[in-house]
Amino acid sequence: MGAVTTTYDPTDPSYHDEADLRRELTRVFDLCHGCRLCLSLCPSFPTMFDQIDARDGAVDELQPAEQDRVVDECYQCKLCYVKCPYVPPHEWQLDFPRLMLRAVSVRRESAKGLPALRERVSTEVLGRTDLLGRAASAVAPLANRALGTPGSLLRRAMEGLAGVSAERVLPPYAKVRFSTWFRARSASGAGRSGRAEQGKAAIFPTCLVEYQDPAIGQDLVKVYERNRVGCSLVEGAVCCGAPFLHSGDFDGFLRQARRNLPGLARAVRSGSDVVVPQPTCGYVLKRDYPEHLGSADARLVAEHTYDAAEYLWRLHRGEGTELDTDFTGEVPATTAYHLPCHLQAQNIGLRSRDLLKLTGTKVTLVSKCSGIDGMWGLRSANYDQARAVARPLVEALRRADAEVVAGDCRLANGAISEETGRTPLHPLQLLARAYGIPEEPREQ
Ligand code: SF4
Numbered sequence: 206m207g208a209v210t211t212t213y214d215p216t217d218p219s220y221h222d223e224a225d226l227r228r229e230l231t232r233v234f235d236l237c238h239g240c241r242l243c244l245s246l247c248p249s250f251p252t253m254f255d256q257i258d259a260r261d262g263a264v265d266e267l268q269p270a271e272q273d274r275v276v277d278e279c280y281q282c283k284l285c286y287v288k289c290p291y292v293p294p295h296e297w298q299l300d301f302p303r304l305m306l307r308a309v310s311v312r313r314e315s316a317k318g319l320p321a322l323r324e325r326v327s328t329e330v331l332g333r334t335d336l337l338g339r340a341a342s343a344v345a346p347l348a349n350r351a352l353g354t355p356g357s358l359l360r361r362a363m364e365g366l367a368g369v370s371a372e373r374v375l376p377p378y379a380k381v382r383f384s385t386w387f388r389a390r391s392a393s394g395a396g397r398s399g400r401a402e403q404g405k406a407a408i409f410p411t412c413l414v415e416y417q418d419p420a421i422g423q424d425l426v427k428v429y430e431r432n433r434v435g436c437s438l439v440e441g442a443v444c445c446g447a448p449f450l451h452s453g454d455f456d457g458f459l460r461q462a463r464r465n466l467p468g469l470a471r472a473v474r475s476g477s478d479v480v481v482p483q484p485t486c487g488y489v490l491k492r493d494y495p496e497h498l499g500s501a502d503a504r505l506v507a508e509h510t511y512d513a514a515e516y517l518w519r520l521h522r523g524e525g526t527e528l529d530t531d532f533t534g535e536v537p538a539t540t541a542y543h544l545p546c547h548l549q550a551q552n553i554g555l556r557s558r559d560l561l562k563l564t565g566t567k568v569t570l571v572s573k574c575s576g577i578d579g580m581w582g583l584r585s586a587n588y589d590q591a592r593a594v595a596r597p598l599v600e601a602l603r604r605a606d607a608e609v610v611a612g613d614c615r616l617a618n619g620a621i622s623e624e625t626g627r628t629p630l631h632p633l634q635l636l637a638r639a640y641g642i643p644e645e646p647r648e649q
């Protein structure tokens with residue numbers, strides 16, 4: 206994957222020109238209409254094909270509102286990028302997800318009045334994850350009571366002001382942040398085994414693990430240490446910027462990326478690999494940082510960034526490294542494993558599924574979208590459609606009827622929990638239990 210082309214480069218003035226964007230939408234829709242490979246991936250493609258078919262194939266007759274509907278129904282899962290044979294360097298230079306982002310960005314710039322204000326407030330509310338996370342973790346029980354009741358007055362007010370669906374169950378905040386736990390543990394000397402290390406991992410915790418589900422990070426550290434991998438924290442890590450990028454706010458995205466890069470690059474230069482336990486954020490570090498920043502540091506970091514399960518699989522398969530496969534702890538007879546879109550888009554194979562199989566559990570793979578994809582499914586405007594997108598996933602999980610549900614994406618897991626009443630675990634949490642590593646006690 207190379208640098209972004211002019212058509213998709215936000216620093217090129219023509220990127221922001223609406224007429225130029227509309228022409229590019231027409232060009233790409235025409236190519237897609239002739240191809241139709243992505244018909245079943247998401248709502249955007251069937252909507253587009255129906256609109257063009259209704260005009261007997263005259264793609265240039267589509268109205269801006271029709272093009273915009275296709276844009277609104279894209280939730281940036283990236284699967285069409287993975288599937289498309291015409292992505293750069295092909296001469297057709299087709300990058301559908303980036304075209305959708307460009308359309309969102311151009312509309313964001315030209316929007317006026319109340320819709321524009323609401324869009325900006327929504328991005329700020331959903332994007333300022335560090336600010337919110339720090340404040341909410343400090344008063345976690347109170348914040349969780351206030352935000353954790355779907356349909357409450359506060360949630361309705363939030364929906365009116367910021368467009369965050371009042372019906373969604375939002376992940377609760379933890380009282381003790383992951384980084385606080387990690388530093389206290391390191392200071393106490395826990396985790397030092399004296400055995401020779403076979404790797405060094407700098408953890409980029411992601412907002413979801415840092416503020417909402419530190420248990421994932423805690424199990425990651427213990428599983429890695431069991432496998433003789435020394436763990437550290439990426440210094441100065443903040444939100445990767447995905448919420449801004451997916452809202453078309455490139456300045457916001459670049460601001461986050463530039464804050465993260467020095468700490469990430471320092472970790473790599475000191476001999477660590479970067480490990481990310483949340484698929485969307487891993488994708489952003491691997492693909493979006495080098496493409497949008499284009500710097501040597503961004504490329505260096507991308508080359509040394511791994512999904513949490515991908516890293517362990519490399520130990521298992523690598524020369525001179527090994528994975529401990531002595532699973533004497535709790536192993537469920539059956540596990541339904543959900544493969545998140547942004548992990549699939551990383552093209553790394555089914556590493557979490559493969560690790561789970563090593564424990565001895567019988568795994569059913571469920572590769573269906575949860576309809577959340579970052580912030581898309583959290584917006585009130587998308588709530589009904591997001592639930593419709595998630596229906597095949599819910600059905601597949603019901604059919605699997607497994608003892609345990611696992612999934613790498615904390616956001617998708619939230620949607621699964623909301624729809625099925627079951628609480629999925631991150632695959633590394635199942636691995637920890639399979640090693641006999643007990644769950645860290647939670648501070649209430
Ligand atoms: S990125 Fe995903 S949601 Fe968007 S158009 Fe492609 S397949 Fe559809």
Ligand code: SF4
Nearest residue numbers: 237240241242243289
């Ligand atoms: S994105 Fe590519 S693969 Fe998908 S329909 Fe369009 S041209 Fe075909």
